[in-house]
Amino acid sequence: MNKLLSFLMLLMIAGYGSLLSQKVNCKLKGSDTCLPLSQQFAEAFSKKYPGSSISVTGGGSGVGISSLLSATTDTAQSSRELKVDEKLKLQQKEGGFKEVIIAYDALAVIVNPSNKVSKLTREQLEAIFTGKISNWKEVGGDDLKIIVYSRESSSGTYEFFKEHVLNKKNFAQSVLLMPATGAIIQSVSQTKGAIGYVGLAYVNNSVKPIEVSYDKGKNYYKPNLENAKNKTYPIFRPLYYFYLKNNENKFKPFINFVLSAEGQKIVKEVGYIPVN
Numbered sequence: 001m002n003k004l005l006s007f008l009m010l011l012m013i014a015g016y017g018s019l020l021s022q023k024v025n026c027k028l029k030g031s032d033t034c035l036p037l038s039q040q041f042a043e044a045f046s047k048k049y050p051g052s053s054i055s056v057t058g059g060g061s062g063v064g065i066s067s068l069l070s071a072t073t074d075t076a077q078s079s080r081e082l083k084v085d086e087k088l089k090l091q092q093k094e095g096g097f098k099e100v101i102i103a104y105d106a107l108a109v110i111v112n113p114s115n116k117v118s119k120l121t122r123e124q125l126e127a128i129f130t131g132k133i134s135n136w137k138e139v140g141g142d143d144l145k146i147i148v149y150s151r152e153s154s155s156g157t158y159e160f161f162k163e164h165v166l167n168k169k170n171f172a173q174s175v176l177l178m179p180a181t182g183a184i185i186q187s188v189s190q191t192k193g194a195i196g197y198v199g200l201a202y203v204n205n206s207v208k209p210i211e212v213s214y215d216k217g218k219n220y221y222k223p224n225l226e227n228a229k230n231k232t233y234p235i236f237r238p239l240y241y242f243y244l245k246n247n248e249n250k251f252k253p254f255i256n257f258v259l260s261a262e263g264q265k266i267v268k269e270v271g272y273i274p275v276n
Contacts, residue, residue: 023049023051023052023253024045024049024052024053024054024250024251024253024254025052025053025054025250026053026054026055026074026075026247026250026251026254027054027055027056027057027072027073027074027075028042028054028055028056028057028064028073028074028075028076028077028241029056029057029058029059029063029064029067029068029072029073029075029076029077030058030059030060030061030062030063030064030065030067030073030076030077030078030156031058031060031061031064031077031078031079031155031156031157031239032058032059032060032151032155032157032180032181032182032199033079033105033156033157033181033199033201033202033239034077034078034079034102034239034241035056035057035058035077036201036202036270037102037103037201037239037266037267037270037272038056038077039056040266040269040270041054041254041257041258041263041266042054042055042056044257044262044263044266045254045257048257049253052254054254056077058077058180059154060151060152060154060155060156060158061076061077061078061079061080061154061155061156061157061159062153062154062155062156062159063154064076064077064078064242065078065082065086065242068090068097068242068243068244069086069089069090069093074243074244074247074250074251075241075242075243075251076240076241076242076243077239077240077241078156078239078240078241078242079105079155079156079157079160079199079237079239079240080156080157080159080160080237080240081240082099082242090242090244093244093246094244094246095244095245095246096244096245097242097243097244097245098242098243098244098245098248099240099241099242100240100241100242100243100255100258100259101238101239101240101275102239102240102241102258102259102267102275103238103239103264103267103272103273103274103275104228104236104237104238104239104272104273104274104275105199105200105201105228105236105237105238105239105272105273106199106200106223106224106225106227106228106233106235106236106237106273107157107160107161107165107197107198107199107200107223107235107236107237108197108198108199108200108202108203108209108223108235109125109195109196109197109209109210109212109223109235110184110185110188110195110196110197110198110203110207110208110209110210111188111194111195111207111208111210112188112189112190112191112192112193112194112207112208113189113206113207113208114192115136115141115142115192115193115208116140116141116142117136117139117140117141117210118208118210118211119210119211119212119213119220120139120210120211120212120213121212121213121214121216121217122165122212122213122214122234123216124139125165125166125212126165126166126167126169128146128148128195129148129150129161129165129166129171129172129175130166130169130170130171130172131172131173131174131175133146134146136193144192144193145193146193146194146195147176147191147193147194147195148171148172148174148175148176148194148195148196149175149176149178149184149187149188149194149195149196150171150175150176150177150178150184150196150197151177151178151180151181151184151197152177152178152179153177157181157197157198157199160237161197161235164235164237165197165235178196181198181199181202182202184196184197184198185198185202185203185204185206185207186206188207189206189207199272200223200224200225200228200271200272201270201271201272203223209222209223211223212233212234212235214234219232221233221234223235225268225271225273228273229273239272241255241258259275264276
């Protein structure tokens, strides 16, 4: 009997030790696109491993990467790749850094629901966001001034849109820069002539996502999970976590959870595309 009790006690201690080893205390900062996803990851992980403390804040990909470089966050959330100078600085840190793709995302172009325009080519989007087209009647809509909303330049979504939709051309000076994705949703929903762009998971009934063509109008595709998964929708990107290798042991249980079947189920539930 004593042997059985001792054996059970050892099992309990081993189980408790295993739970302790999974505890994570860390800060994640950066991309607003990653924000709702990271918040759900943190909540589910903390529920599974009580005693964990995971702080998640937004601010934009550039802010997250700068914070990682200045050691004010453990992990940078990013909706874009690292720039050359950022990569070099992180490589110079002791031990270097790790890059993990946590999910994929489609970028939706949105307009006010009252707008009768439902599809645009990449070339038309470029002309609108660079200021060459300024009235909806030029693209088949009403005689109405186009009000363009964008994220700020510290946003990875801003960088991605500029590179992949505007062909690296500059946004028009008249573009209204917003500090967060939620602000774009709100502004577009309240402004008749508005247009903007957001991560797919942010799209709701207060705005209208439009179909996009990357072959000069031959084929248009809706921004939805199915089209993003099969890569027919063209504005598609990976979402990243960047962290220093020296912190890997501290952060690894959380990363393992994010990439597990349980974590990737959360990706799908939030409205993004799982890694596998």
